[in-house]
Amino acid sequence: MPPRALLLHGVRDPAGRPDEADTLVQVEELDRTLREMGFRTATLALDLDLRPLAALAADPPDLVFYLVEALDGRAGLQHLPAALLEVLGVPFTGAPAAALQLTTDKLATKRLLRRAGLPTPDWVERAEDADPDRLWIVKAVDEDASLGLDAGAVVPGNRVAERLALCRRRFGGRWFAEAFVEGREFNLPLLEGPDGVELLPIGEIDFSDYPKDRPAIVDYDAKWAPGSPTWETTPRIFQPRRGDARLRAELGALAFECWRLFGLRGYARVDFRVDGQGRPWILEVNANPCLSADAGYMAAAAEAGLEPEEVVRRILSAAGVAPPRRPARGRGRARGPARGRAARARAPRRTSSRSP
Numbered sequence: 001m002p003p004r005a006l007l008l009h010g011v012r013d014p015a016g017r018p019d020e021a022d023t024l025v026q027v028e029e030l031d032r033t034l035r036e037m038g039f040r041t042a043t044l045a046l047d048l049d050l051r052p053l054a055a056l057a058a059d060p061p062d063l064v065f066y067l068v069e070a071l072d073g074r075a076g077l078q079h080l081p082a083a084l085l086e087v088l089g090v091p092f093t094g095a096p097a098a099a100l101q102l103t104t105d106k107l108a109t110k111r112l113l114r115r116a117g118l119p120t121p122d123w124v125e126r127a128e129d130a131d132p133d134r135l136w137i138v139k140a141v142d143e144d145a146s147l148g149l150d151a152g153a154v155v156p157g158n159r160v161a162e163r164l165a166l167c168r169r170r171f172g173g174r175w176f177a178e179a180f181v182e183g184r185e186f187n188l189p190l191l192e193g194p195d196g197v198e199l200l201p202i203g204e205i206d207f208s209d210y211p212k213d214r215p216a217i218v219d220y221d222a223k224w225a226p227g228s229p230t231w232e233t234t235p236r237i238f239q240p241r242r243g244d245a246r247l248r249a250e251l252g253a254l255a256f257e258c259w260r261l262f263g264l265r266g267y268a269r270v271d272f273r274v275d276g277q278g279r280p281w282i283l284e285v286n287a288n289p290c291l292s293a294d295a296g297y298m299a300a301a302a303e304a305g306l307e308p309e310e311v312v313r314r315i316l317s318a319a320g321v322a323p324p325r326r327p328a329r330g331r332g333r334a335r336g337p338a339r340g341r342a343a344r345a346r347a348p349r350r351t352s353s354r355s356p
């Protein structure tokens, strides 16, 4: 019998926010990939009631492919099903529950980074602590997807109180202000391979055409509103600039430090800004980055010559699950080309520097 994979997600309303609907695109794409690899697949959508997941204990799948980005629309709860799976002993892909919980709480992440001596921008939780002579960006503690980030998100210290109040009123939940780092932005995708974690090609957000009348950030529209001014002016590029070698090495080393510090597994992405003096600052650790074909993670993998199926294979083996030896009946094409692609993918190691 082919092994069973359960695709787990937390979207209840397919017509909901675009960042939620995007999860369903991932579910569909990964379902197809897993079936092509020879798994029998099923999908489970969870809300705050975790009992349907607990019920799996009676007849657990061989693998849970973990695509829970939020429960009941709350990203800060995405670790809960993982915690249950750990208790049940069911293998699942991606980061352990503890790593998901820490990294979805931006304040917990920043505290840990600071304690470890890793660079993360200054932050304040109370408006009265914000230096009026600096620029601050007001962000959600435990939401991702740039929720609440728009042209008004970056403010001087004396307007932090007003912005915090607006965001709390409009979106609810916890908000804080982080020192705004003017400068370049980089995404460092990490993927486990046979010899440990590797860095995939570094992506940079090219802000050169960004509207000049506002601070450059990847705001909500840049991620979710095709055709909007910030969507159009935040392309991701992979070409290094001349003279970047040292910076790139430094970013890579910091990303690997984050991998170890948070106990990440399988795949992840660490995002940075680099200030005018060339100093890198860690913005966030994404333990659960989007795996859909059009998102940055798979784009970086493609840049390294890795097909989505090879990425999935590596994520599975990091979860301790061997892909089926034989494809499911009627899907005989899957294995042949995959082997060829995998062999080619390993060749350009020069583009994916390995962890020390």
Ligand SMILES: Nc1ncnc2c1ncn2[C@@H]1O[C@H](COP(=O)(O)OP(=O)(O)O)[C@@H](O)[C@H]1O
Pocket (backbone or CB within 6 Å): 121, 137, 139, 143, 144, 145, 146, 147, 149, 178, 179, 180, 181, 182, 185, 216, 217, 218, 219, 271, 273, 283, 284
């Ligand atoms: N301290 C900062 N300085 C400059 N830009 C920032 C800062 N924090 C966030 N941003 C901008 O906002 C975007 C989203 O912020 P991020 O912390 O990554 O939250 P999310 O989890 O919503 O992606 C970043 O990609 C970046 O463009």
Ligand SMILES: [Mg+2]
Pocket (backbone or CB within 6 Å): 145, 146, 271, 284
């Ligand atoms: Mg981000």
